[in-house]
Amino acid sequence: MARTAANGHLKPHLNQNGLKREDIKRNGYHNKREKNGPGTCVASRQHKQESFEQAPMYVAVMTYLGFGIVTLFGYFRDFLRAVGIEKCHLAQEREEQKDFVPLYQDFENFYTRNLYMRVRDNWNRPICSLPGPVFDVMERVSDDYNWTFRFTGKTLHNVINMGSYNYLGFAENNTDFMKTVAEKTSQYGVGVCSTRQEIGNLDIHEELEQLVATFLGVESSMTFGMGFATNSMNIPALVGKGCLILSDEVNHTSLILGARLSGATIRVFKHNNMHSLEKLLREAVCSGQPRTHRPWKKILIMVEGIYSMEGSLVRLPEIIALKKKYKAYLFVDEAHSIGAVGPTGRGVTELFNVNPADVDVMMGTFTKSFGAAGGYIAGKKELVDYLRCQSHSAVYATSLSPPVTEQIIRAMKCIMGNNGSTEGIRRIRQLAENTKYFRARLKEMGFIIYGHEDSPVVPILLYMPGKVVAFAREMLERKIGVVVVGFPATPITEARARFCLSAAHTREMLNQVLHHMNEVGDLFCLKFSRRKHSSRPDLHDETGLELSS
Amino acid sequence: MALGDCWKSLSWLYYQYILVTALYMLEPWERTVFNSLLISVAGMAVYTGYVFMPQHIMAILHYFEVVQ
Numbered sequence: 262m263a264r265t266a267a268n269g270h271l272k273p274h275l276n277q278n279g280l281k282r283e284d285i286k287r288n289g290y291h292n293k294r295e296k297n298g299p300g301t302c303v304a305s306r307q308h309k310q311e312s313f314e315q316a317p318m319y320v321a322v323m324t325y326l327g328f329g330i331v332t333l334f335g336y337f338r339d340f341l342r343a344v345g346i347e348k349c350h351l352a353q354e355r356e357e358q359k360d361f362v363p364l365y366q367d368f369e370n371f372y373t374r375n376l377y378m379r380v381r382d383n384w385n386r387p388i389c390s391l392p393g394p395v396f397d398v399m400e401r402v403s404d405d406y407n408w409t410f411r412f413t414g415k416t417l418h419n420v421i422n423m424g425s426y427n428y429l430g431f432a433e434n435n436t437d438f439m440k441t442v443a444e445k446t447s448q449y450g451v452g453v454c455s456t457r458q459e460i461g462n463l464d465i466h467e468e469l470e471q472l473v474a475t476f477l478g479v480e481s482s483m484t485f486g487m488g489f490a491t492n493s494m495n496i497p498a499l500v501g502k503g504c505l506i507l508s509d510e511v512n513h514t515s516l517i518l519g520a521r522l523s524g525a526t527i528r529v530f531k532h533n534n535m536h537s538l539e540k541l542l543r544e545a546v547c548s549g550q551p552r553t554h555r556p557w558k559k560i561l562i563m564v565e566g567i568y569s570m571e572g573s574l575v576r577l578p579e580i581i582a583l584k585k586k587y588k589a590y591l592f593v594d595e596a597h598s599i600g601a602v603g604p605t606g607r608g609v610t611e612l613f614n615v616n617p618a619d620v621d622v623m624m625g626t627f628t629k630s631f632g633a634a635g636g637y638i639a640g641k642k643e644l645v646d647y648l649r650c651q652s653h654s655a656v657y658a659t660s661l662s663p664p665v666t667e668q669i670i671r672a673m674k675c676i677m678g679n680n681g682s683t684e685g686i687r688r689i690r691q692l693a694e695n696t697k698y699f700r701a702r703l704k705e706m707g708f709i710i711y712g713h714e715d716s717p718v719v720p721i722l723l724y725m726p727g728k729v730v731a732f733a734r735e736m737l738e739r740k741i742g743v744v745v746v747g748f749p750a751t752p753i754t755e756a757r758a759r760f761c762l763s764a765a766h767t768r769e770m771l772n773q774v775l776h777h778m779n780e781v782g783d784l785f786c787l788k789f790s791r792r793k794h795s796s797r798p799d800l801h802d803e804t805g806l807e808l809s810s
Numbered sequence: 811m812a813l814g815d816c817w818k819s820l821s822w823l824y825y826q827y828i829l830v831t832a833l834y835m836l837e838p839w840e841r842t843v844f845n846s847l848l849i850s851v852a853g854m855a856v857y858t859g860y861v862f863m864p865q866h867i868m869a870i871l872h873y874f875e876v877v878q
Contacts, residue, residue, distance in 0.1 A: 327832030334840055379835045406837055727834040784822075785829060 310714045311573055316724060316789045324724045324754045331726065335375030350408045351378075372748065376726070381407050383733040383745060389416060392425040392432050394765040398742060417740065421770050423760045424744035428601040428717050429688045430765030431632030431672045442667045449663035457649075461660040469666050472673055473637050477607065478617040481646070482639035484669075485654045486661050488596060488626030489515045491636030494654035496563075497523040498647075499592075499622065504559040505545050507538060507589070511568050516594060520563065526551070532571070535579045538562070542587045560589035566598030566609040566625075570751055570759070572712020572720050574602070577613045581620070592622040600630025601717050606676045606689045612715070631672040633665045688764040692717055695762045695771060702775050707788035711757075719760040721787075728785050729756045735784070739777045 341347040351374055354364055365374075382403060390397040400415045425432065433439075445465065455461035466484065473482040485491045496519030500506060504525040508516060510532040520527050528545075530537040542560070549556045562584060564575045575593070584591050595608045603611035608625070610617045617623065622644065626636040638648060649655050661669075676685035696717045703710055709722040723729045726747065733745045747756045782788050828834045833841050871877045 323830050327830060330844070331832045331835055334836055334844075376835070379837075725830060725832065727829040727832040731829055731834055786826060 311712065313571075313573075313711050314709050314790060314792065316709060316722065317791065320724050320789055321754060324726070327725050327727055328753070331376055335371060338375060339371070369749075376748075378407055380730045382410070383730060386737075386742075388742075391434050392422060392427060393434075394422055394427070394430070394763055394767075394770060395419045396422045396425075396742065398737070417737075420737070420740045420742045421766075421774055422742050422763075423774060424742055425763070426597070426629040426761055427632065427763045427765065428597075428630045428692055428761070429606070429632075429672070429676070429685075430763050431630070431668075431675075433632070433765070438671070439668075441671050442664050445667040446664045451662055451664060453660050453662060455659065456657060457655050457660045463660070463663065463666075465663060465666045465670070466660060469661075469670055470637075472670060474639060476673055476677060477623060477639050478610075479623065479639045479641070481642040482637050483645050483648055483652075483655065484627075484635055484637045484661060484666075486635050486658050487654075488628050488634070488636040490654050490658060491624060491626065491638060492516050492594065493519040493522060494658070495624075495638055495648060495652045496520055496592075498652040499523075500525045500559055500561050503550065503555075503557065504561065505557045506561050506563060507541055507545075508563040509533070509565070509568075511571060512563060512565060513569070513594065513596070516563055516565075525561075532568070533573055533576055535576060535583065538580070539583055542583060542589060546587055560587070561592055562589055563592045563594070566593060566595035567602065567713075567716050567718060569597050569718055570720060570746065570757075572710075572716045572718040574598075574612070574713040574716060575609060577609050577615055577620075581615060585619075590621040591619075592624065593620050595623065595625040596636075597629055597718060599625040600676060600689075601692060602715055604689075605686065606630070627665075627669045631669050633668040633672065635661050635665065635669070692762065692764040695764065695766055698768075699760070699762055699771055699775070703778065704790070704792075706775075706779055706782060707790045708778075708782060709790045717762040719762065720757045721760065722755060722757050722789070723787060724754060724756060724789075726756060728787060729758070731785060732758060732781060732787070735781055736777065739781075741774055741777055 338347065342349045342353075351370075352365060354361075358364075382401070387399045387401070388396050389399050398417045398420050400413045400417055401410045402413055403410050436443075449463065449465070453461045453463070457466070469484055470482050473484065474480060485494075492513070492515035496506075496516070500520075500523050502524045504523075506520045506523070506525045506527045508520060508527060508529055510529055528541050530541050545557060545560055548554060562580060564580060567574055577593075580591060583589075593609065598612075599608040600606045602609060605611065608623075609615075610620060610623075618641075621640055623639045624636065625639075627633045628635070638645065675682065676689070678685050693715070696715060696719075700710060700714060700719060703719070703721065711720045711722065712718065723732055723745070729745050729747060733743060736743045743758050743760065745756065745758045751757060828841070831844075833844060836844070868877070
């Protein structure tokens with residue numbers, strides 16, 4: 262209740278938060294009105310930096326129209342093949358099996374036969390050089406509409422590589438940098454010929470694991486030969502029946518496969534949506550397991566650092582707060598974010614200033630930023646020691662090859678800046694600069710880009726199937742190699758082209774790519790964005806400059 | 811010169827039509843089939859309009875009592 266002054270007029274004194282002084286009692290408890298102050302916490306800052314703009318309605322209509330027409334023609338061609346007018350190049354049931362359950366009638370086979378096969382020259386292109394910032398592509402043509410290919414013998418040289426996961430540019434063949442790798446190859450050979458538990462545990466593996474633990478700031482780590490297998494083979498060792506896995510909507514196939522193999526119950530929450538996650542957590546803690554209502558043995562939240570199809574970053578501080586509140590465990594898959602984000606390349610924990618000990622299981626791969634192969638799992642010593650005994654990958658899979666191990670060691674030492682060299686920091690800064698520049702210029706041109714401003718994965722939405730295919734072919738004509746992704750990997754109406762930036766790209770290469778993107782965008786009418794952006798991206802600052810977007 | 815520009819812009823418009831309707835992914839004979847179907851349906855609509863439009867306009871005007 263506000264006190265009125267003697268003359269009946271009330272002049273409210275508003276303090277800093279917009280509250281009347283009368284409403285704050287002496288111990289600081291705010292009575293009735295509480296307005297939200299300006300957002301300065303991490304959550305709202307991240308919300309402003311991420312964007313998932315929706316395309317205008319006509320784009321969705323035309324996408325469905327395009328798919329509808331191709332589907333109709335697909336049915337027509339299937340009819341011709343069934344009647345016998347056209348020869349079927351793919352697998353077909355034999356005459357004797359025609360009365361049994363059909364094998365090739367489901368949607369996936371229909372899609373492969375009638376949509377993918379028509380345009381599959383845009384995928385699986387063979388390259389014949391190092392996947393650095395520029396590479397060589399072998400030219401191949403098809404005489405029968407992509408059912409078979411033949412190589413013409415020509416090579417397209419110096420195609421700009423915008424598809425390789427080469428974030429820090431460590432996919433290089435510079436002999437100075439690779440001296441230690443050559444030495445280790447001549448010392449150990451290339452094959453290990455055994456598993457970690459038998460005779461395949463080399464001293465460089467131990468050195469690598471200690472280095473990874475120091476790099477991440479955790480107690481201990483273990484490395485495996487293959488990144489996909491790290492997820493799919495280790496999650497079954499961590500959770501089992503009677504446990505609950507809360508996994509993000511757009512998690513990678515390796516996480517989904519590992520979760521299914523483990524036998525735990527899986528529940529999916531909306532992408533990066535903390536309300537959805539909290540709701541699921543509350544329900545899980547209150548109701549317990551489905552029929553018996555016993556409490557869950559373990560609740561594991563599985564997220565990724567950078568989601569490779571969306572380019573978005575995980576909301577790590579909020580998830581950690583939720584995890585502590587409901588006593589769950591957290592598994593972060595930093596396949597794309599390790600080495601690529603954070604001021605010194607330590608991943609999302611450094612970017613959000615979070616204690617690495619708060620994340621229970623940190624997983625990552627060496628294929629992306631380190632230019633090698635394999636994956637790691639890091640965390641507390643008890644966890645890693647348990648995995649050494651119980652994980653399928655540790656017991657049965659061959660360990661990392663020595664030259665690959667040495668490549669990871671030298672790349673990690675370079676990032677950590679041993680011997681006082683600044684090469685690692687230079688690469689990280691170059692990647693951050695390239696990311697900011699490229700994203701800002703593309704937004705300014707009018708394309709719809711998904712994801713966070715700092716993420717080096719840039720998905721550009723193309724929507725319509727015809728345009729997606731024409732885009733890939735036209736960019737190859739202009740000597741730029743891009744990766745386009747369509748239905749099974751993305752929702753059917755959101756086909757995109759995904760650019761992966763690298764520290765090895767120079768400003769001239771990026772300008773050339775941007776110039777061609779501009780021309781192709783005008784030629785194919787790909788600039789769907791309805792937002793207006795200023796033309797001076799250098800002015801954009803994170804310290805609260807509230808520009809309308 | 812103007813004819814050349816006109817031809818270029820028509821060609822660009824046809825390319826856009828091919829891309830949007832995903833006919834770009836189909837083989838040339840399938841494009842011919844689809845285009846001829848579309849043109850025949852559109853032709854039939856125009857012909858029907860041409861034949862019946864006077865009657866329809868007279869009926870509307872009669873309804874609004876503009877002409878008896």
